[in-house]
Amino acid sequence: MNLKTRFNLWKLKKSSGPSMAFKFGLSRKLDAAWDAKHGRLPWYQLVALHKVGAFAVVVLLLATSGGAYAYNSTEVTEGTALYSVKEAIEKVEEVTKVTPEAKAKFYLKKIERREAEQEILKKKMPVVELRKEIKSIEKDAKVGTQEKLKAEVEERKIRRTEKSIERVEEQLEKARQIMEKTESKNIKLREEIKFKVEERLEKRKKQLEIKVEEQKEKREDLKEERQSRINERKEKRLQIERSF
Secondary structure, eight states, rough: OOHHHHHHHHHHHHHOOOOOOHHHHHHHHHHHHHHHHHHOGGGOOOOHHHHHHHHHHHHHHHHHHHHHHHOOOOOOOSSSTTTHHHHEEEEEEEHHHOSHHHHHHHHHHHHHHHHHEEEEEEEEHHHHHHHHHHTTTTHHHHHHHHHHHHHHHHHHHHHHHHHHHHHHHHHHHHHHHHHHHTTOOOOOHHHHHHHHHHHHHHHHHHHHHHHHHHHHHHHHHHHHHHHHHHHHHHHHHHHHHOOO
């Protein structure tokens, strides 16, 4: 068989085969026929299978090296190498939670996990203490700059973790509202959500008070710094006048 004959046969095969538009149309007709007969989606489109698939991914991620450690350890915090693995496992795990109750439990655990991470970050680099250290070594410009950069990096990590907690709180509130509408009988879980919300509000109140105090301290420090500069200038002028 020569090359020309082969080419003509290939063209004939291509033209006689079903087009993409035909395949798409047939798929839609088969779906409609299935719905009309069974009153539900085809088996391959069932949401449950997506949940099973997501669960399988969670198991796979946990089984991989470092997956279980990243997920369970509070030492894996914002900025560490395994933190992206932890977030990936959480995202897939969230898909497996179907009911509002299951979602609420998941969000409560997620908030607890983020809070524990936040505490670890604060212990690693206490922000308030570090600010005091920076002030004490302000004279050494190079070291002071390095310490300030370290402080800013750690503060950004803590703020990102706090933002993450706030996003989970919003999701938890949505789950709680659905539970209220569906009149969920899980009273214990509803009480746990209420307690967590009140606890977080109290923490935010304390954080706001700390920020106000810090702002006051900064203002006082600025006043002292300005006054010291004014005194230095006066002293220099006096020295110049005395020299004449």
